[in-house]
Amino acid sequence: MKTFKRLLQFAQPIGGFLTPYILLSILGSIFSVANFAMIMPVLDTIFNSLGDSAKPEKLMVLGDFEWYDLTNWKAYGYQFLNQMIAEGGDDAKMKVLYYVCGTTVIFSLLSNLLRYATARLREWMRARTVARIRSSIFDKVVLMDNAFFSSARKGDLMSRATNDVQAVEGAIMHGITTFFKEPIQLIIFFYALFNISTDLTLFAFILIPVSGGAISFIAKKLKRHSKKTQEMAANLLSILDEMIGGMRVVKAFNSESYMKEKYEVENKRYVRSFQKEASRRELASPYSEVMGGVFISILIIKGGSLVLTDASLTGSEFIAYISLFTQVLNPAKAIAGAIGNIQRGLAAGDRILEMLDVEIEIKDKENAKTLEVFDDKVSLENVSFAYEDKKVLKNINLDIPKGKTVALVGPSGGGKSTLSDLIPRFYDPTEGKITIDGEDVKDFTLHSLREKMGIVTQESILFNDTIFNNIAFGTSNASREEVIEAAKIANAHDFIMAMEDGYDTNIGDRGMKLSGGQRQRLSIARAIFKKPQILILDEATSALDTESEKLVQKALEYLMQNCTSLVIAHRLSTIQHADEIVVIKDGEIVEKGTHDHLLLQKGVYHKLQSMQKM
Ligand SMILES: Nc1ncnc2c1ncn2[C@@H]1O[C@H](COP(=O)(O)OP(=O)(O)OP(=O)(O)O)[C@@H](O)[C@H]1O
Numbered sequence: 001m002k003t004f005k006r007l008l009q010f011a012q013p014i015g016g017f018l019t020p021y022i023l024l025s026i027l028g029s030i031f032s033v034a035n036f037a038m039i040m041p042v043l044d045t046i047f048n049s050l051g052d053s054a055k056p057e058k059l060m061v062l063g064d065f066e067w068y069d070l071t072n073w074k075a076y077g078y079q080f081l082n083q084m085i086a087e088g089g090d091d092a093k094m095k096v097l098y099y100v101c102g103t104t105v106i107f108s109l110l111s112n113l114l115r116y117a118t119a120r121l122r123e124w125m126r127a128r129t130v131a132r133i134r135s136s137i138f139d140k141v142v143l144m145d146n147a148f149f150s151s152a153r154k155g156d157l158m159s160r161a162t163n164d165v166q167a168v169e170g171a172i173m174h175g176i177t178t179f180f181k182e183p184i185q186l187i188i189f190f191y192a193l194f195n196i197s198t199d200l201t202l203f204a205f206i207l208i209p210v211s212g213g214a215i216s217f218i219a220k221k222l223k224r225h226s227k228k229t230q231e232m233a234a235n236l237l238s239i240l241d242e243m244i245g246g247m248r249v250v251k252a253f254n255s256e257s258y259m260k261e262k263y264e265v266e267n268k269r270y271v272r273s274f275q276k277e278a279s280r281r282e283l284a285s286p287y288s289e290v291m292g293g294v295f296i297s298i299l300i301i302k303g304g305s306l307v308l309t310d311a312s313l314t315g316s317e318f319i320a321y322i323s324l325f326t327q328v329l330n331p332a333k334a335i336a337g338a339i340g341n342i343q344r345g346l347a348a349g350d351r352i353l354e355m356l357d358v359e360i361e362i363k364d365k366e367n368a369k370t371l372e373v374f375d376d377k378v379s380l381e382n383v384s385f386a387y388e389d390k391k392v393l394k395n396i397n398l399d400i401p402k403g404k405t406v407a408l409v410g411p412s413g414g415g416k417s418t419l420s421d422l423i424p425r426f427y428d429p430t431e432g433k434i435t436i437d438g439e440d441v442k443d444f445t446l447h448s449l450r451e452k453m454g455i456v457t458q459e460s461i462l463f464n465d466t467i468f469n470n471i472a473f474g475t476s477n478a479s480r481e482e483v484i485e486a487a488k489i490a491n492a493h494d495f496i497m498a499m500e501d502g503y504d505t506n507i508g509d510r511g512m513k514l515s516g517g518q519r520q521r522l523s524i525a526r527a528i529f530k531k532p533q534i535l536i537l538d539e540a541t542s543a544l545d546t547e548s549e550k551l552v553q554k555a556l557e558y559l560m561q562n563c564t565s566l567v568i569a570h571r572l573s574t575i576q577h578a579d580e581i582v583v584i585k586d587g588e589i590v591e592k593g594t595h596d597h598l599l600l601q602k603g604v605y606h607k608l609q610s611m612q613k614m
Pocket residue numbers: 150387390392411412413414415416417418419
């Protein structure tokens with residue numbers, strides 16, 4: 001119930017929807033009852049019991065009787081029909097029949113029009129609510145800490161945002177119908193049934209809880225199973241996602257059958273789980289059908305005895321009662337069917353809410369300041385960092401003075417990328433702090449902090465969009481001149497102009513239509529376009545051939561002149577001119593100094609240099 005309530009909050013403001021929805025449902029149910037009640041005059045006309053009754057002493061006048069007592073409405077209607085018969089000629093009864101059937105058609109039309117209107121309202125509500133859930137998920141994912149993405153599988157996230165949202169969609173639709181519409185229908189139908197026969201309806205009431213108890217028992221079992229099935233669907237999606245992402249490797253290593261097998265195993269587990277769940281869910285419907293059959297039979301026996309022995313019920317009333325009762329079963333069945341669906345949706349809803357509830361650790365603190373200008377230096381003070389339990393950086397002290405270039409070098413896995421991730425706060429240090437001009441970076445808003453930084457990573461991360469939009473990424477009113485200028489500095493202009501649509505060429509998913517070097521030059525252009533004050537280059541030129549590397553290197557050097565830069569490089573030739581070179585090994589700074597100074601030391605840097613020369 002808590003989950004459902006929270007999901008319903010996405011439907012706010014719900015008042016504007018519920019009032020017309022409930023009103024339309026009430027009206028629809030009234031016309032539906034009236035429609036079924038018309039069977040009484042039809043039967044009474046055909047079986048000749050109309051027109052035989054003695055003339056009443058005083059004619060009933062509309063508005064003169066209690067409107068809530070349906071027997072009065074029946075008497076009024078019969079009085080009207082009797083008059084028609086009394087005043088009509090030989091074919092009066094036939095005319096009455098036409099009249100009654102015409103009215104039935106009108107009632108039927110009205111009740112169905114109203115049903116259609118409620119369905120439209122419900123669909124509108126559902127679409128709006130689900131769109132909001134989807135947006136909330138996206139908004140949350142955008143804000144999530146990087147740490148979340150290393151521990152959670154992408155497929156699982158995707159599955160929550162697609163399959164689970166779909167299941168919730170079904171649950172919301174059924175939920176709205178079940179909680180707001182069907183009970184109204186049930187009340188109105190039961191009101192009519194009580195008016196026809198109190199005895200028979202009281203009797204029916206005894207039977208209902210028996211089936212209700214059994215249905216909720218099935219539903220409970222269903223929920224337990226559901227969560228497992230959703231998780232398996234997420235696994236399937238994960239494997240597919242991994243396979244598509246790693247297609248080249250899968251093919252190059254002839255691992256198609258390995259992947260297929262992996263997928264098949266998971267697919268079979270999913271099917272088994274799904275079947276188990278479906279067989280339980282589908283049980284609800286035949287089960288309620290059978291219960292319905294048993295119900296009706298028992299009612300016919302009881303009602304028949306009221307007609308035959310007691311004579312407290314007329315034949316036409318009895319038939320109308322039974323046909324109305326079959327309609328009562330519809331909302332009751334809908335509720336039973338919906339319980340399963342709602343349980344399924346709630347299990348999915350739990351998974352969605354779990355994701356929305358993930359605590360975001362890297363966020364603006366209260367009263368965070370805007371980082372206006374950067375004047376002096378970026379400092380790492382006794383910084384240590386661990387990915388969960390794995391300590392990756394140990395007690396790092398480092399200054400990056402304004403306008404200078406500091407290079408990080410060292411053996412693979414030493415912690416260079418991790419260190420560079422701490423400055424834009426992709427992660428926060430586990431110990432120590434990072435300051436800009438003496439102030440903790442945590443005191444600044446994330447937006448103003450990251451606004452000052454340009455980052456180019458080993459992997460060029462591009463989006464399925466035009467070249468122009470990829471360079472001007474995140475800026476809505478970028479000028480063409482500025483974009484072109486950035487591309488020229490990054491040595492990307494020429495290859496862009498050689499493409500079919502120039503800057504308006506779409507580069508495909510993650511820039512698939514470009515070569516590795518072209519992708520890298522675009523991400524450099526993107527960083528240049530931002531005119532950053534602090535530049536972080538993590539293997540920014542690794543995917544370039546020697547020729548373009550030289551050109552890009554020049555561009556970067558030009559850029560670095562005006563920037564404060566932190567450069568990570570494996571190829572030491574690219575950072576020889578850095579103001580300071582910092583050697584990181586196993587999470588610790590082992591050497592620091594200029595190129596010449598470090599060579600003289602004959603330590604790790606010297607060793608790395610000699611290895612690259614070989
Ligand atoms: N998201 C992560 N979760 C857990 N451990 C990680 C994560 N990212 C990196 N590591 C680990 O942290 C250590 C440092 O990694 P990092 O990428 O910072 O090293 P690096 O010096 O940049 O390496 P390379 O030069 O190969 O890029 C490695 O042992 C790596 O396995």
